[in-house]
Amino acid sequence: LAVLVLALARAARQIAGPPQDLSGTRRDFALATIAVLANAAVNSPLLYAPASSLAAFVVLGVVLARDTRESEQGPYAYIVPGIALAALLLLSPIALSYVKYGRALADVPDARIVRDGREKLDPTAVASILDDAAAARPDSATLHELRFLALRRDEQRRALDPAEIDGPSEEQRATLNAWLGARPNSVAALVNGGALEVRAGRLDAARELFVRAQDLDPENPSILRNLVRLGCDRRAPGEVEDALDVLVASGAASPEFLREAALRTMLEGRLDVARPLVARWRAETGGGALDVGDANAVFAAQKALEDAGDGGAADALRNAFRLHIGQDHMANGAPEQAITQFRLAYQSARDAGADTAALRLHLAAAQAAAGRLEDAGKVLQQGPLRLQDLIGLTETERSELEGLDMGVTARIEAPR
Numbered sequence: 001l002a003v004l005v006l007a008l009a010r011a012a013r014q015i016a017g018p019p020q021d022l023s024g025t026r027r028d029f030a031l032a033t034i035a036v037l038a039n040a041a042v043n044s045p046l047l048y049a050p051a052s053s054l055a056a057f058v059v060l061g062v063v064l065a066r067d068t069r070e071s072e073q074g075p076y077a078y079i080v081p082g083i084a085l086a087a088l089l090l091l092s093p094i095a096l097s098y099v100k101y102g103r104a105l106a107d108v109p110d111a112r113i114v115r116d117g118r119e120k121l122d123p124t125a126v127a128s129i130l131d132d133a134a135a136a137r138p139d140s141a142t143l144h145e146l147r148f149l150a151l152r153r154d155e156q157r158r159a160l161d162p163a164e165i166d167g168p169s170e171e172q173r174a175t176l177n178a179w180l181g182a183r184p185n186s187v188a189a190l191v192n193g194g195a196l197e198v199r200a201g202r203l204d205a206a207r208e209l210f211v212r213a214q215d216l217d218p219e220n221p222s223i224l225r226n227l228v229r230l231g232c233d234r235r236a237p238g239e240v241e242d243a244l245d246v247l248v249a250s251g252a253a254s255p256e257f258l259r260e261a262a263l264r265t266m267l268e269g270r271l272d273v274a275r276p277l278v279a280r281w282r283a284e285t286g287g288g289a290l291d292v293g294d295a296n297a298v299f300a301a302q303k304a305l306e307d308a309g310d311g312g313a314a315d316a317l318r319n320a321f322r323l324h325i326g327q328d329h330m331a332n333g334a335p336e337q338a339i340t341q342f343r344l345a346y347q348s349a350r351d352a353g354a355d356t357a358a359l360r361l362h363l364a365a366a367q368a369a370a371g372r373l374e375d376a377g378k379v380l381q382q383g384p385l386r387l388q389d390l391i392g393l394t395e396t397e398r399s400e401l402e403g404l405d406m407g408v409t410a411r412i413e414a415p416r
Contacts, residue, residue: 149192194213292320295325326342
């Protein structure tokens, strides 16, 4: 800090001095020093990236260099060398710790093993390496990142199905907090944090982290896709629309992503958030306009896709149609017929590996209306439920669920 302050003072002195005292080149470097330090203060750390570091060292070196025309006995002849020596003495223990840290991480390639014909990192060896690195530099952001990713891989490795993982462990959360503490403006840390909060069911916290990441990298396709998926989980069509607008404007909205997201939300029975996705997907692929809120339009599109041999899209639209018919039966006082439609939709989503929470709520409401309270309770207990999925229920369905012990409240407003 003292060196930077001295460089700032030296640059100001050279700029303000008489023109005949300095060459134009040295004055230019003095101006460049002001620019580099201003950029470091308002934009990024001075030594954050190699290019900025190189530029900074060059301009600071020229500005801090003693003018040979100055008196050899002047005080400046001793100030800079003295500060440099003091800085070296103060920083030498830190430098040594970084050497030990680097030597520890250099052993990561040696931790590779071959298992089932694939090369992987040995978790035990990696854990030992990270422990050695942590002993040298416990505050390293890179170390926290590596630890977090290792914990995530280990969690997935221990679960037969990653979707069945209860949620992030306390160790994962503590490691992520340390990573964010060391590098609060790391896009990677913020995105991983958002994903962690999604797995924990804390969707508001997830959105906050994804939005912070987007502020740092507004057109990052990965962040925008995460915001689209999160908007679907939050049952917030407006959020889905906003993320899609930026994604399409940036040219990163691939037809494959739009198709996958549109079909998944229809298969899961989340037609409110499926609507903007289907509209964008059809617009990008030339499929023609389709309002998934219109049962007749959905049925016609399903038949057209079946005739075209697109079974995957037809299945998703079939589930959307079943949801419409089931809700019509509920409105007309025919819960047994509604059960048939909702059960078929639920089984289709389950067999495809999709989330069934929203469809289970519809099915349980129909079963409750038919007096099958025990069946309704069993359906609700087959997996976690999201408060947001209550948004998709009709008033009739909500009233039928009010008497059941769901573990969730039947009154909830759509996110704004």
